[in-house]
C-alpha cells in the first residue's frame with residue numbers, strides 16, 4: 813500500500829538527534845539547533861542562489877522552462893545555487909554557461925528576495941540574488957545539463973509571470989520591468 817508522502821517540512825524540523833553526540837534534540841525545530849548535552853550548534857541560515865535577467869536586442873527577456881521539480885514545466889530565470897567558496901559573480905557566470913551555454917560579459921546587481929527550495933520534502937531557506945546580465949552573443953544558446961527543457965524570449969505579460977516557478981523570480985522580473993518602464997526611451 814502506497815503511503816501518502818509527508819507534507820514538506822522546514823529542514824530545521826527534520827533534525828531529531830544531535831549529529832555530534834546522538835542525543836535527542838530538546839527544542840525540536842529551533843533555529844539555531846543547539847544540543848543540550850554537548851553544545852553543538854547549527855544555524856539554519858539561508859543558502860544563496862543567483863538568477864540572471866538577460867534581454868535580447870529586441871528587449872525580450874530570456875525565460876527557461878524547468879525540466880525538473882520543483883516547478884517542472886514552469887518558467888524560471890537562468891541561475892542556481894552558489895557553491896561553497898564561490899563568489900556570486902562566479903556562480904552567475906557558471907550557471908548561465910551551464911544551463912544555456914551563454915557567456916556573460918557584464919552584470920549589474922538588481923534586487924534580492926527570499927525563497928524556499930523544497931528538496932525531497934525538506935524545505936531549505938534561500939536568498940535569491942538577481943542580476944541583469946549581458947552576454948557575448950545569443951547565437952550560442954543551447955541546453956546541456958538536463959535541468960532546462962526549453963528557452964523562451966518574451967516581453968513578459970501577466971500570463972507569463974503567473975507561470976513562474978518561484979515567486980522570488982516573478983517579483984524580480986516585475987521589479988526589472990517596472991524599472992525599465994521608468995527609463996526614458998533610448999530613441
Ligand SMILES: [Zn+2]
Nearest residue numbers: 830833847850
Ligand atoms: Zn550533542
